Amino acid sequence: MSSRKDFTKDKAFLIDMTKCTGCRGCQVACKQWNQLDAEKTEFFSGEGYQNPPAMSEKTFTRIKFRDYQKNGQNEFAFYKEMCMHCNEPACASVCPVGAFEKTAEGPVIYKADRCIGCRFCMIACPFGIPKYEWSKAFPLVKKCTGCYSRVKEGMKPACATTCPTAISYGPRDEMIKEAERRLTDYPDRYIHKVYGKDQAGGTSVIYLTSLPFDELGFKPVTMRPLPGYTWQALRLVPAAFLTVGGGLSAISWINHRKDRLKQEREEAEAAQQPNETKED
């Protein structure tokens, strides 16, 4: 787990959902770069043209569609589902073998060679991002890589490169500044909140939307970094071990001593009065 506290220079996505046209070029680019298999899809299986039916081991990002009415007109709203690349990721903190790493560049990456397949990351992730290869006998976890292989070499992630309108990619502090600038410049266009600034303690994916987050399918999450929730208990482990171990040692020493003294006293008494009943 990373122990750094400054995430301002991490690379982050600023995704302005009001500018998204729902072209789903990001989905295609993601599949291409990560060489993910296609999925069986069906028209109108979800709202609008939303497809594939769910995020999965083969789908790392997806545009969710939302149909709604505004001033009597039918409107579309979108939400790009993907790994949030948290500043302090829950997946990295709960993984018993440290198979997740928050890289200095920003993406949270997964080391398949370490993974033992316990699926704690899937339980822990507040956004429900890690997916499992359920069809395999010895499955691994799959999730958005933040295109670490590209970012490392100075390129933008595949989805951000492809997107014609909505995704900006750059240092996190600049992205937040840009998001806040848009909120002040166009107050009517947006819900006045930046999703990802404080969610789960801050993420490397930041959203602006026109509809309330929950209506678009954003998950309601805590504003505290998740690893803190377990660490507040786990940090007591050495103390608990020493307290119980030491306490029980002391108690048994005292009790054994009490017994021994009692026995010695009895023996001494027995020795003083040899005439009384013999032992055994």
Place this chain on the structure above:
Amino acid sequence: MTAARYVVNEIKGYHRFVKFLIALVAIAAVASLARFVFGLGPTTNLNDTYPWGLWISFDVVTAVPLAAGAFTLGAIVHCFHIKKLEPLVRPAIVTGFLGYSLVCIGLVLDLGQPHKGWHVLRYWNPHSPMFEVSMCVMAYTTVLFLEFLSPVAEKFGWHVPMRVLRWLEMPLVILAAAISTLHQSSLGTFFLIVVDKLHNLWYNPLLPLLFWVSAICAGMCIIILEATASHKWMGQPNEGVLLRTLAKVLPWTLGLYIGLRTFSLLALVEGPFFDRPGLTIAFFLEFGVGFVLPCIMFTQKSVREDDRRRAIAASLVIFGLVLNRFNVSMIGMMNPRHIYLPSIIETLVTLGIIAAHILFFVLIAKYFPIFEHHPETVDYTIPDSFHKLDGGPSVEVKAASHGG
């Protein structure tokens, strides 16, 4: 050939119930083979919404506290020096050892990459409760194995190991209690991370402490049930007098649990508690029937002294504990529109694991001195095979004969 025939004849002589258990275990073995051949997806009802199911909820999260009797009783007998309860220790240790071995088997089935399980030893992540629990379970299974070796050494007359193990007894008991405290509570820490998923009735920052205290209660109740059952069905001596003593401790530990649980609900969590009828029922069944009711029962002398009523109260606690662990690890996180139910294969494997536990317990008790253990009668001296000590009196021999 003769050895095989001996085994077959031996098995033929078993009680019908034992044969039934063997059948259940065999079915589970086939079912778990299916998991490795066809994969987790086709054989279980697990999916991306429910990555953890019956195998984690029962075989790990529930089985571990059910095996807590060993460390609890060890501490009571050896540290708090309530020596008269010692005859109960060995059955508890056997239960614990079997329980933890089967937890390990359950985990191996559930892991996606069981062949890489040893990675926990190589890549440490002390921030992970799962790392904590895996290390503890490995360490504690070793401790239980060493404790379990005592009756084995006794059976085969291995004198040196017997002496060594007798000498190690106290350190092992203390180590067992310390390690158990850590992982029993860390199982609760698992669910501190699901802050936005677990229902308010169960999510609270005291989960680790609650898991530890309830494990202690359940450990003692399992001992009561086990001793009662082995008296009734295995012709073992009635330990009712000892169980009465144990039952006297229970109102205190159960009371502590109820107090902590009430405090955690009233003071540490906000938000709607009774917004989902199903969960409300689950909560009251667990807390009311499973903890409050038996606590009241155990305060009654008439319950503590009556074998049957004592066993009923103990089973209520077990029921409460099992339901609590399921509520925390499964039911309290369920989406009402998309319910998880274990598949047939998952169910068969878990049934097989429970059957294996009972089966091995019965068989071990049949062949090893588990119930007949009275330390004062065991000869812990090392036989003087080389006649080195024949010459004169030796301090060592004297010390050795004091062993009991």
